[in-house]
Amino acid sequence: MTEFARFELDGGGSVVVEVDEEPGVSRAARPGRVLRDARASFEKALTDVRDAASTALDQFRTMSRPPDEVELKFGVKLDAEAGAVIAKTGVQGQFEVKLRWRRNDLPIEEEVVEETED
Structure with a gap:
């Protein structure tokens, strides 16, 4: 069954979002x-x-040597009860972090760090 949640907008109106069905809840009627x-x-x-x-x-x-660029990537899931949550992949929530340092005389240095949260 498809479920939707209506989120009111602060400026008026609303937006309807498709959400996951609540586990264990049956809507027979x-x-x-x-x-x-x-x-x-x-x-x-x-x-x-x-x-x-x-x-x-x-x-x-x-950081002691802060990067010139930081890219933080994660999914956002909307839920009627909880609001917006960081989406999980598999069993864990996931952040993907990309840090870049630039030096005028050298090519771009790049370090990719992946953090996961339970």
Whole structure:
């Protein structure tokens, strides 16, 4: 069964997002599609993920030799109950971090770091 969550927008209106079905919940009276209202606004749902990305970025900016470029990549999943969460791959949440240092006289140095969270 397809389920949708409606996230209100702070400026008015709403956005509807397809979400995973709640495990263990059977909706016998409403076959087909289900529309639920999300607990938080779309903006509020994304705020926590934005703050997490900002915190991770600050960690790399404060290195003893900070990189010239930082690329932080992760998936965001929207949930009617939890809001926005960092999506998992397999059994673990995943960040992909790419750090670059540039020197005028040398080619680009690149280090790729992958972090996973349980």
